[in-house]
Amino acid sequence: RISWDSYARYAEIESFVNELPTINSIASVETIGTSFENRKLYAVKISTSPNNRKAILIDANIHAREWITSATATWIMNELVTKPSEYADVLDGIDYYIIPSINVDGYEYSQTTDRMWRKTRSQNPGSTCRGCDPNRNFPFKFGGEGTSANPCTDTFKGPSALSEKETKAVSDYVNGLLAKDVNILAYLSFHSYGQYWLLPWGYTANAYPADYADQLSLGNAALSAIQAVHGTRYVTGTGADVLYGVGGASDDWAKDAGIKYTVTVEMRDTGRYGFVLPPGQIVANAEETMAAVKEVAKRVRSE
Numbered sequence: 001r002i003s004w005d006s007y008a009r010y011a012e013i014e015s016f017v018n019e020l021p022t023i024n025s026i027a028s029v030e031t032i033g034t035s036f037e038n039r040k041l042y043a044v045k046i047s048t049s050p051n052n053r054k055a056i057l058i059d060a061n062i063h064a065r066e067w068i069t070s071a072t073a074t075w076i077m078n079e080l081v082t083k084p085s086e087y088a089d090v091l092d093g094i095d096y097y098i099i100p101s102i103n104v105d106g107y108e109y110s111q112t113t114d115r116m117w118r119k120t121r122s123q124n125p126g127s128t129c130r131g132c133d134p135n136r137n138f139p140f141k142f143g144g145e146g147t148s149a150n151p152c153t154d155t156f157k158g159p160s161a162l163s164e165k166e167t168k169a170v171s172d173y174v175n176g177l178l179a180k181d182v183n184i185l186a187y188l189s190f191h192s193y194g195q196y197w198l199l200p201w202g203y204t205a206n207a208y209p210a211d212y213a214d215q216l217s218l219g220n221a222a223l224s225a226i227q228a229v230h231g232t233r234y235v236t237g238t239g240a241d242v243l244y245g246v247g248g249a250s251d252d253w254a255k256d257a258g259i260k261y262t263v264t265v266e267m268r269d270t271g272r273y274g275f276v277l278p279p280g281q282i283v284a285n286a287e288e289t290m291a292a293v294k295e296v297a298k299r300v301r302s303e
């Protein structure tokens, strides 16, 4: 079992997700692929009804060093699976598809060798530098703003879109759900840090989808919900207006694929500890994130 008073190793995350269906049959686990170093990649579905309903998809840990994101994803799973009646307002009418860690090789490397590792761990032909930035490796605006062609940089886009087994697994999984008519209305990509609720479009500044008013209204509702829990203040706006333009990111790719609400959630903090968020903040961060998820569920349910 994971305790959420420290950051779990990937082996613990694996045994945790595989245990969930034995705790409550509302959870089911699927292996969605394997990593470059052959670790299994998982998605957990949490659903209180056999009818194919509206769905929210969550991914975490695209970036290796952003440990709080997988800790939060597993905490959310645990709450929903062990206390479903407490979370009736989250579970009613909505199915959850949660990927607890995408960049598992990078995550383990950041645990054992280099705490600040960000990328995957794949080998780049002709270079001794490893990995590419999975959040520059998706097919939408691949190679655009904020991306690098140099394998030795932290924003290396990779040799081609979906060159990484990990991004390919996510893309295949999401496309597979959409092909099965799973009605994914929201896609939350968990990152850290900065306390931002980033909306599309993120590939360039001053670009807004036609439904931006809806995006912003959900963003503002999420901000209030987050602040109500522990007073934590987030900022919302497009990824490119608030931070910087990024091509090949998962958020814009999901929006382009037709998912209405796509958000990059940059969790705690604003820089005091940065990526090295003390484990004592895991639960508080997860609680306020759950409040935001509840707000998203409320919105999605009425769409």
Ligand code: 0X9
Pocket (backbone or CB within 6 Å): 063, 066, 135, 191, 192, 193, 198, 201, 202, 203, 239, 240, 243, 244, 245, 246, 247, 249, 251, 252, 264, 266
């Ligand atoms: O640079 C990123 O990939 C994200 N920030 S992080 O510090 N977690 O690396 C922000 C991506 C926001 N999305 C877009 N701008 N498309």
Ligand code: ZN
Pocket (backbone or CB within 6 Å): 062, 063, 066, 135, 190, 191, 192
């Ligand atoms: Zn990130």
Ligand code: ZN
Pocket (backbone or CB within 6 Å): 230, 283, 284, 287
């Ligand atoms: Zn609390």
